[in-house]
Amino acid sequence: MLGELPRERSTLLIRLMGGGRVLREAVEDFRRLPQDAPERAIGLGPLLRFRAAVAEVGPATPEEEEIVMTTQELVEQFIEQGRTQGMARATITLYEARFGPMPSTLRSAVEAMRDLAMLEKWHLLAGTGTREEVHDAITAVIAGRSS
Structure with missing residues (x-):
């Protein structure tokens, strides 16, 4: 289970595939990465595509709405x-x-x-x-x- 993985940098990309608390924490950890971190280069595209897909149809759950809100800073940094x-x-x-x-x-x-x-x-x-x-x-x- 993804929720059982330790909250450390080496598990970050896998935790970004989770949901609920695991995803929230992974997004927080992702936002704190240095701009030149390899995890950022690998994970930013898929994370922003997921965010765009959720935002396009409208968040269906409070969890999806939270993802849209918490990733706004990442979108602004990317731009x-x-x-x-x-x-x-x-x-x-x-x-x-x-x-x-x-x-x-x-x-x-x-x-x-x-x-x-x-x-x-x-x-x-x-x-x-x-x-x-x-x-x-x-x-x-x-x-x-x-x-």
Whole structure:
């Protein structure tokens, strides 16, 4: 039984297939995972598809309504992550269209950036600034992180 599994990270993906208390606790544990956790990459798609299916027909039970509510934060995180990844790709593409291949240290910094406002600044700079201004702006953030 899924309810007998220990509430630990190694059982999380299996517990997400449960119901009731087991599923509620698994969703709580899932929400607490770091953004780069492998379990997040594996489980997010199926969890969001399940949520979308329940939301589309309307929750039939209080348990289904709770799943829709408790996974709303995950939906918002997924959307925000997509926006930041898209802006990072767009920034790299724009830079490379203007200046040629982006140095790997800058590319890594742009791909790792999770602050959408910063990515938007870099994107604007990649479109309007000089190569040196882009390098200086990104390098300043890299230097700030390592100090």
